[in-house]
Amino acid sequence: MSTSARRLSLLPALAVFSAAALAQTPVAASASAPATQAQIAALQQAVQNAQASGDNAWMLVSSALVLLMTGPGLALFYGGLVRKKNILGTMMQSFAMMGLVTVIWAVAGYSLAFGHGNAFIGGFEHLFLRGVGLTPNTDYAATIPEQTYMIYQLMFAIITPALITGAFAERMKFSAMALFLSLWSLLVYCPMAHMVWGVGGLLNAAGGHIPSLDFAGGTVVHVTSGVSALVTCLYLGKRIGYPQTNMPPHSMVLSFIGACLLWVGWFGFNAGSALAASPLATSAFVNTHFAAASAAVGWTIFEWFHNGKPTALGAISGAVAGLVAITPASGFVQPFPALLIGLLAGFFCSFMVFKVKSLFRYDDSLDAFGVHGAGGTLGALLTGLFATRAINAIYGKDVATGAIDGHWGQELNQLAGVAIAWGISIVGTLVLLFVVDRVIGLRVSPDHESAGLDLSQHGEEGYDLNS
């Protein structure tokens, strides 16, 4: 955001330079003084237009890439991991977010996240997208239409509740899921997004009371969804038969495709968070790829020692864990710290999934907490450690960004950001689950659970091999 503003301020200088170059040609030399003024203005406009169109092109592509993460990416990743009687129910939970959250975002969500409110939540000035037009909103991104910014941020709002569905897979009513996650989007996601990214937000790195670094949503997306996932699976209880009955993934192939789509989509998620087609986007792109790769290696090594075999599920889970952990750091760190963050995430998340989950015996069915909650928390803290002004001088050219850069206090700010994300997720999720449980009941009946969500919730089957 600050980068776009800085680049804009360079524009007049650029325009003058180009005009001087033009002035050396015979045509320009013979032009009168007012014509030269007009030429400078026209050039300035042309340069601005060129940057705006480049930035807008990248941001529209990024928006599409982030949507690709939810559908088909996450839908396939989660869909393959459940038993085959639940594949449609699971995929529908992600797809439902594409519908519901979009409507909520247009009506109120965008305003509550990015309107001018207080330190905790946005205001009401953009309800029904009032005032959100095709000119830039310089509070956020000075070179792209505000509608581009709005639709880009919407894709984040879609995937975040969809991530939670991994924890309560195979046992929640569709109606309860739809109400719970719609309310969650308004009452947990919007405030957290406002605190971290919104104008005047408490944790906003540019001017908040506790400037906390979160480039693309380590706390806003992954800590909130991961912690809410843990709360939900604890509240809801285990699936019938867990852990005595085998519940292996029904199609590793689908999960594999889903994870690879997540990896590709994540380039839009992280590099797009530069909000411009800038060098910072390149930095985030490189870091994203590096962390995914090294985390896949880290998880695989851990698993190879632990079980004697390197599994496909381990490799793809590791890649996702690395992508999660690099998310807050992607626009703040150098490539080698990114590799290290990925590797640590691979080890840490596999440890959480292999050891901690079985120790405490909760049924986080598809490891939404083990990957997103744990990886997001680790990533947010490591961001404070490795952030450097050489990549993103967010506090100014001569001011250290992260701990190793010389600003150890940043770790405390990161800790505060993580603590607030944990807090709002635990409280918000508990309240919403309690309310929805009272109003419509959260769990499907035991009969419906054994029949599967596809039949009981949707009256369909994912695989009808007799047709």
Place this chain on the structure above:
Amino acid sequence: MLKIEAVLQPSKLDAVKDALLEAGIEGMTILEARGHGRQKGHTEFYRGREYTVDLLPKVKIELVLHDDLKEKAIQAIIGAARTGRIGDGKIFVSRVDEAIRIRNDERGETAL
């Protein structure tokens, strides 16, 4: 008339089918099955959790044939399906009372 039922490793199905055709046995029914004998399945790992899969995929072939073809058929199956390791499968032989061709109501061995 005899019925021969053989439970086989799925990977041996093609070899057994070819061997039976070579022995002059033309009709057969093949079923996909799951089961285990003394061989007790295998383990799989998903995110650190160990799953014991004790019912393994098998194929079962069923043949109904003349009494004189019995040994020829058994040798063909054994020859094609044996690896010498646990899990090679089993053959069961039983008597069949009647065979009827649905198309024209032929009865007995002419219906085979």
